[in-house]
Amino acid sequence: NAGVTQTPKFQVLKTGQSMTLQCAQDMNHNSMYWYRQDPGMGLRLIYYSASEGTTDKGEVPNGYNVSRLNKREFSLRLESAAPSQTSVYFCASTKEWTGGIQPQHFGDGTRLSIL
Amino acid sequence: AQTVTQSQPEMSVQEAETVTLSCTYDTSENNYYLFWYKQPPSRQMILVIRQEAYKQQNATENRFSVNFQKAAKSFSLKISDSQLGDTAMYFCAFMKQGSGYALNFGKGTSLLVTP
Numbered sequence: 001n002a003g004v005t006q007t008p009k010f011q012v013l014k015t016g017q018s019m020t021l022q023c024a025q026d027m028n029h030n031s032m033y034w035y036r037q038d039p040g041m042g043l044r045l046i047y048y049s050a051s052e053g054t055t056d057k058g059e060v061p062n063g064y065n066v067s068r069l070n071k072r073e074f075s076l077r078l079e080s081a082a083p084s085q086t087s088v089y090f091c092a093s094t095k096e097w098t099g100g101i102q103p104q105h106f107g108d109g110t111r112l113s114i115l
Numbered sequence: 116a117q118t119v120t121q122s123q124p125e126m127s128v129q130e131a132e133t134v135t136l137s138c139t140y141d142t143s144e145n146n147y148y149l150f151w152y153k154q155p156p157s158r159q160m161i162l163v164i165r166q167e168a169y170k171q172q173n174a175t176e177n178r179f180s181v182n183f184q185k186a187a188k189s190f191s192l193k194i195s196d197s198q199l200g201d202t203a204m205y206f207c208a209f210m211k212q213g214s215g216y217a218l219n220f221g222k223g224t225s226l227l228v229t230p
Binding site for chain 1: 160210215217221
């Protein structure tokens with residue numbers, strides 16, 4: 001029962017490097033999300049995908065791009081990493097059902113450090 | 116935009132005692148969901164409890180219960196019979212119906228349960 005799987009778990013980058021954070025869910029969820037967590041800030045929404053083929057900006061989208069590759073996978077790309085993007089990144093997913101909306105299920109997070 | 120405020124950055128409680136964590140939110144929406152998530156040192160985001168705004172009855176999950184005051188826009192979490200394993204960061208989160216069902220988080224309350 002994998003749930004939401006994020007890779008990698010840790011990564012160190014140099015300023016200006018690029019990388020893609022991967023996220024996959026096996027719960028047949030329609031909606032997927034990327035959040036970042038900074039000390040004392042709680043989690044903030046970067047981008048989300050309400051359904052396959054759609055993506056929308058969240059509260060802090062600058063410096064990021066996303067791809068909803070298929071229903072299972074939602075990747076987050078940093079094109080030119082900056083020290084301000086040092087953070088813990090969480091992927092989450094959910095789906096609607098006849099009783100409302102399910103709570104979001106979270107991956108274990110990716111700790112990203114940019115030097 | 117909805118804002119979620121957790122006014123207690125840190126709290127401490129003795130084992131077996133009861134503690135209440137506060138959360139207020141600001142919204143003009145009528146249909147929404149509220150959640151409490153727990154984040155232990157392992158960094159996992161674990162759902163503690165959820166509340167649908169249209170339900171007047173307060174949600175309960177074993178030792179965890181909420182006091183939902185819709186008119187006051189207040190959503191506090193009560194933990195009864197506190198256990199050492201309850202030590203964690205607790206995040207209050209708001210979800211508006213529609214608009215991708217993204218979560219707006221408060222900044223969190225760090226709860227320490229002492230023997």
